[in-house]
């Protein structure tokens with residue numbers, strides 16, 4: 001039997017496909033009561049991880065459990081975990097209601113549950129329409145309705161905002177938040193775009209090239225953003241030296257002749273420049289946005305984004321620490337050389353071994 005905790009635990013999980021290290025020694029925990037974002041750029045290993053969690057791919061090593069059990073040992077898994085993976089197929093000639101009734105029968109829930117979940121996802125009025133004529137957003141809702149059939153304790157959604165318009169995203173946000181918070185359920189949503197799920201999530205797991213880069217509360221990540229000051233001095237190298245002589249680290253010249261200073265105030269920099277007799281023509285304070293932080297944590301996976309992020313930003317040495325070991329929420333940074341380039345290819349379909 002499973003422990004009924006609603007907890008997802010991924011421990012030292014790895015998956016190799018031939019030469020490709022799709023997932024490497026990934027560890028994180030997802031607790032009930034909040035929505036956790038599972039973020040990383042294309043090809044980072046998100047779908048592979050979710051498929052291992054759902055028993056569709058066999059890990060090379062490590063474990064992924066729900067309620068303390070691997071998916072294969074959950075008994076009636078649809079009652080424990082509902083999932084929406086990308087490219088879910090529907091029989092185009094089947095109505096939404098009939099599609100759901102087929103699944104309801106398969107997992108042993110009564111027919112009336114089909115109408116209940118259609119109501120939950122706002123598709124009640126489309127119950128008798130054929131799924132083949134549904135828009136992308138409606139298909140997403142129908143997929144979510146299918147995942148909800150077993151009234152699961154845990155919801156796992158792969159890129160759920162794909163195809164949703166802003167109103168649909170708002171609806172999804174409200175739905176997932178109340179599902180997680182009011183009913184103390186576990187919700188894990190993957191995305192390659194932080195800004196698409198930023199409003200949706202409370203916790204975040206960020207991976208890149210199959211490795212955990214950060215996990216913990218999103219709020220903590222927000223707080224860890226540092227501002228930088230861009231200074232336009234008459235003599236950039238003299239200013240760099242003066243700042244360093246005054247114990248200010250995180251100083252770097254930018255290609256346009258300015259000096260980027262992280263972690264110091266405009267006044268501090270101005271005072272040092274004045275004391276050193278260096279004329280300053282302008283100073284500009286910049287605040288990092290979350291998206292830039294996400295890029296910084298995952299860079300290396302993106303090829304060909306010249307000049308971004310700007311040099312000297314954000315300051316490098318702060319992302320260090322022990323590899324993630326568990327929860328309750330604390331911020332965890334892991335820095336380590338990714339093991340090498342990975343091919344960008346996709347797979348979809350049935351179980352992969």
Ligand SMILES: Nc1ncnc2c1ncn2[C@@H]1O[C@H](COP(=O)(O)OP(=O)(O)OP(=O)(O)O)[C@@H](O)[C@H]1O
Pocket residue numbers: 017020021022040041042043044045046047048049191192342343344345346347352
């Ligand atoms: N069946 C497979 N055979 C070979 N390589 C695979 C297979 N499945 C995934 N990969 C590789 O594993 C890596 C991770 O892929 P995965 O689909 O898990 O990433 P992702 O983070 O979900 O990406 P996306 O955001 O584009 O969906 C990629 O390099 C991918 O090419």
